[in-house]
Amino acid sequence: MQAFFGRIARQVQQVLAQRPRGRHAQHGQHVQHGMTLIEIMVVIVIIGVLGSALAYGVFGALGEAKEDVCKSQVANVGQIIEAWEAKKGEYPSSLQELTEGKNAKLKADNIKDPWKKELMYQASGDSFSLCSGGADKRTGTEDDICYGGKGK
Numbered sequence: 001m002q003a004f005f006g007r008i009a010r011q012v013q014q015v016l017a018q019r020p021r022g023r024h025a026q027h028g029q030h031v032q033h034g035m036t037l038i039e040i041m042v043v044i045v046i047i048g049v050l051g052s053a054l055a056y057g058v059f060g061a062l063g064e065a066k067e068d069v070c071k072s073q074v075a076n077v078g079q080i081i082e083a084w085e086a087k088k089g090e091y092p093s094s095l096q097e098l099t100e101g102k103n104a105k106l107k108a109d110n111i112k113d114p115w116k117k118e119l120m121y122q123a124s125g126d127s128f129s130l131c132s133g134g135a136d137k138r139t140g141t142e143d144d145i146c147y148g149g150k151g152k
Helices: 002-018 037-088
Strands: 120-124 127-132 145-150
Touching: 037 127, 037 145
Parallel strands: none
Antiparallel strands: 120 127, 127 145
C-alpha cells in the first residue's frame, strides 16, 4: 500500500513540475500579469495622501488670497470714505450712500468682502472705522480686517 501511494506522489510531483507556472510560461519561467489587490490598495492610499496634501495647499493659498483681496478692498473703500469727507466735510452716514445716485463712488458689490458679507462701517465725529469679519465672518475676532480714518 505504501508503494502505491509513493508511486502516485511521484507522478503528481512530475505533473506539477511540468505544468506552466504563469500564462505562457515555458521552461520553469514564472510570468506574472497584473497586480495584486494589496498593490492596488497601496497605490490608492498613496494617491489619496498626495491628493489630500495638494488640496490642503491649494485651499490654504485660496484663503490667503481672499485675505489679501479683502485687505486691499477695505483700504480702497477707506480711502474713498476719506476723499468723501475731504470734499463734503463729513463722513457718509452709511456705505450705501457711496453706492447710490449718479455720483456713486462704489458699486454695491464693492461693499461686500470676499466672503460675501457686507463691510461694517461706523462714523463718529472726526473718525470712522471700516471692518470685514474675515474668514470666520464674525466681527470682534482675531481675523478681522479693519481700516480707520483720522482719529483711529
